[in-house]
Amino acid sequence: MNALEITDIARWQFGIITVYHFLFVPLTIGLSAIVALMQTIWLKTKNDDWLRLTKFIGKLFLINIAMGVVTGIVQEFQFGMNWSTYSRFVGDIFGAPLAVEALLAFFLESTFIGLWIFGWDRVPRKIHVTFIWLVHIGTLASSWFILAANSWMQHPVGYRFNEERGRAELTDFWAVMFNKVQLGTFPHVIAASYMTAAVFLVAVCGFLYGKRATEAASLREAESVTVNGRDRDMYARGIRLGAVIAVVGFLGVAISGDVQGKIMTDVQPMKMAAAEALWDTSDSCAPFSIFTIGTPDGSAKRWSLEVPCVLSFLATGDPQAKVQGINDLQAQYEQQFGPGNYKPIIPVTYWSFRWMMGLGVAGVAGAVLLAWMTRKRRTPTWPWYNWIVVLAPLWALLGNGVGWVFTEMGRQPWVVFGLMQTADAASPNVSTTEAWISITALALLYAVLAVIEVGLLLRFIRKGADAYVEPPDLTWKDIKSDDDQPLTFAY
Incomplete structure (x- = not known):
């Protein structure tokens, strides 16, 4: 191994x-x-x-x-x-x-x-x-x-x-x-x-x-x-x-x-893209899928129930904003950190x-x-x-x-x-x-x-x-110091 x-x-x-x-x-x-x-x-x-x-x-x-x-x-x-x-x-x-x-x-x-x-x-x-x-x-x-x-x-x-x-x-x-x-x-x-x-x-x-x-x-x-x-x-x-x-x-x-x-x-755009399995960058109004049927590795979708613009709003607060996709981020990270696979397990x-x-x-x-x-x-x-x-x-x-x-x-x-x-x-x-x-x-x-x-x-x-x-409804005057008095477990 x-x-x-x-x-x-x-x-x-x-x-x-x-x-x-x-x-x-x-x-x-x-x-x-x-x-x-x-x-x-x-x-x-x-x-x-x-x-x-x-x-x-x-x-x-x-x-x-x-x-x-x-x-x-x-x-x-x-x-x-x-x-x-x-x-x-x-x-x-x-x-x-x-x-x-x-x-x-x-x-x-x-x-x-x-x-x-x-x-x-x-x-x-x-x-x-x-x-x-x-x-x-x-x-x-x-x-x-x-x-x-x-x-x-x-x-x-x-x-x-x-x-x-x-x-x-x-x-x-x-x-x-x-x-x-x-x-x-x-x-x-x-x-x-x-x-x-x-x-x-x-x-x-x-x-x-x-x-x-x-x-x-x-x-x-x-x-x-x-x-x-x-x-x-x-x-x-x-x-x-x-x-x-x-x-x-x-x-x-x-x-x-x-x-x-x-x-x-802002700090981990790949995580947000992976959360939606967004492979390609959406220039505006990125949708959020409620349910998707895709390939086992998550690289492609076959059918999806989507709500328009919701991902853009979740990611930026602007429903018309651009959201970077996995492929673009992978290329960006290769330039920044060197060759390698920077994609998480998308289905997970x-x-x-x-x-x-x-x-x-x-x-x-x-x-x-x-x-x-x-x-x-x-x-x-x-x-x-x-x-x-x-x-x-x-x-x-x-x-x-x-x-x-x-x-x-x-x-x-x-x-x-x-x-x-x-x-x-x-x-x-x-x-x-x-x-x-x-x-x-x-x-x-x-x-x-x-x-x-x-x-x-x-x-x-x-x-x-x-x-x-x-x-008992005690006051401080009712409390007596007695070192020999055992503790009482209340439960």
Whole structure:
């Protein structure tokens, strides 16, 4: 097996780990905000339902963040395992943002998540809710620094190339932090995270709402019907809140995605051309195809359903603007960078771009439909209600993953655009056997983790929210220092 094939194994491994890890990232970011919001609403309204929902969704959040941390650590190890040449090249650039992310953002998250878990009966309520808001702020900060590193790969700025050492060296930290790609990517990822977590909230509460409705309909004892009716009201509140956040998040995704597309056209025109499989330059009014049947390599289309001028607007903001095609850009890059193939895999970029948008829309549509079916305490009777409950969060999660596939695959063959190609970035001394052992072991490990994650989530979701227990309304005068008093795990 030649070096290129070993690089392909390393790429598959990194892709699997990255997409798998990113299943947990949007839920962690979004659920931290939703849990903090629900606890804040409880403090303002004193409504028992919001506290029950806070603790219930908080359990699911803790399961998710634990799995996200485990998979995230393994992802960072990839740089030294299979991509040592790349690590040596970008180490001076990545060192600063990733170090700050670990020392500041991750420290903030881990510290205050512990205080939130153990502090329910130990600190005043207003202080306690501050803990979970600080956790959310930590997730935002962590996202900022990690996305800054990735945005540098898309659009290198604030560096100089040291020819003697063969590596990029940081010259302007703030240029890296406020890279224009970063300014478009960060709000897009965060809005998508809010949207995804909100769809997840609607699905969980929608499942329990339908379950409680069925139970209440089958019971005849007035007391039991009353108890299940209260639960239905509580889950209905969760559905409504989730649906509103999902719609607002979707609007944020659409607006930030439009901005991001124009930035992408400016810094990586080949990615935009590949997203449409636009081979020849369109001098004006470039169309956007909703669906295309073409050759397997994407080099020619046989039939396409197109909307006129939309690609020009997405790329530049002007529906009559010129959009460069793949062939012209290939010739331009050959003159700029030398002979080579600078085209990404066109079918992957074309379809991942559409699946990203389609799955996101489907997830939000499912959440809104669930909210509509349960309006005014109605009992859902549609036979495909449960299918929407299951599929809506999966659509949203997969939409996030496919979005990252598009982002990374559309940049190929560059690992750092314009500076280093992926074929030159792999570790030189990794053997074929080592590469296969690594990818096989990690795939099996992640399969086991998936079973554990799904099993834990389903177990706690089926159980539903715990009964209401009034937490003590403490003041600072009520807090006593007792070193021998054990910590209490609230979950």
